[in-house]
Amino acid sequence: MPRSTLAGMPPGWPDPPVARALGRPRAGRWPGAAARRPAGLGAALAWSALLALAGCGDAPPPLAPPAQAGALPGADSVRGRQRIAEYGCVSCHQIPGIRGAGARVGPPLRHLASRAYLGGVLANTPANLVRWLRDPPAIAPHTAMPDVGLSEADARDIAAYLLTLR
Numbered sequence: 590m591p592r593s594t595l596a597g598m599p600p601g602w603p604d605p606p607v608a609r610a611l612g613r614p615r616a617g618r619w620p621g622a623a624a625r626r627p628a629g630l631g632a633a634l635a636w637s638a639l640l641a642l643a644g645c646g647d648a649p650p651p652l653a654p655p656a657q658a659g660a661l662p663g664a665d666s667v668r669g670r671q672r673i674a675e676y677g678c679v680s681c682h683q684i685p686g687i688r689g690a691g692a693r694v695g696p697p698l699r700h701l702a703s704r705a706y707l708g709g710v711l712a713n714t715p716a717n718l719v720r721w722l723r724d725p726p727a728i729a730p731h732t733a734m735p736d737v738g739l740s741e742a743d744a745r746d747i748a749a750y751l752l753t754l755r
């Protein structure tokens with residue numbers, strides 16, 4: 590641990606940048622602490638005001654109920670997981686449970702089942718997820734996700750897997 594170079598700090602106490610990285614100082618531990626507290630309080634108040642304005646923490650819009658995994662009769666999530674690997678979705682997405690290089694072309698698909706909208710435009714229901722997977726540009730003409738040529742059966746299986754990602 591580097592020795593302190595600032596006057597007024599206890600010997601052996603890290604310099605401020607190091608202290609900040611370590612989550613210190615705690616209030617009252619060194620002379621600068623009291624002076625810093627109001628700034629922290631102000632920032633916290635500013636953040637809560639911003640969050641209130643942005644409406645964070647509100648329930649999702651009623652148009653977009655949380656999608657249900659069991660709502661695609663006959664679809665097989667295990668087969669869907671295999672299809673995801675075969676179709677190379679991981680060349681653009683990070684998908685939990687599918688090995689890949691961590692591509693960031695499209696959004697990571699973790700928590701997909703609890704997302705309100707697909708592609709930012711389509712309410713996330715099981716049927717809409719199948720529609721999206723079969724032909725994204727038909728829904729959002731400017732989207733960067735291509736139609737990868739999924740059959741209806743493959744799209745349903747893949748949707749069943751994605752809907753297990755809560």
Ligand code: HEC
Pocket residue numbers: 673676677678679680681682694695696698701704706707708709721722729731732733734735737739747751
């Ligand atoms: C060439 C890159 C690419 C490939 C390949 C690709 N996607 Fe996408 N995907 C995207 C992009 C970019 C988006 C964001 C679309 C938008 O917001 O308009 C997206 C969006 C999605 C969404 C909606 C996610 C959300 O939060 O809105 C799902 C689900 C999805 N992709 C699944 C898949 C699956 C499954 C495959 C394989 C069958 C796949 N994608 C293949 C690029 C790709």
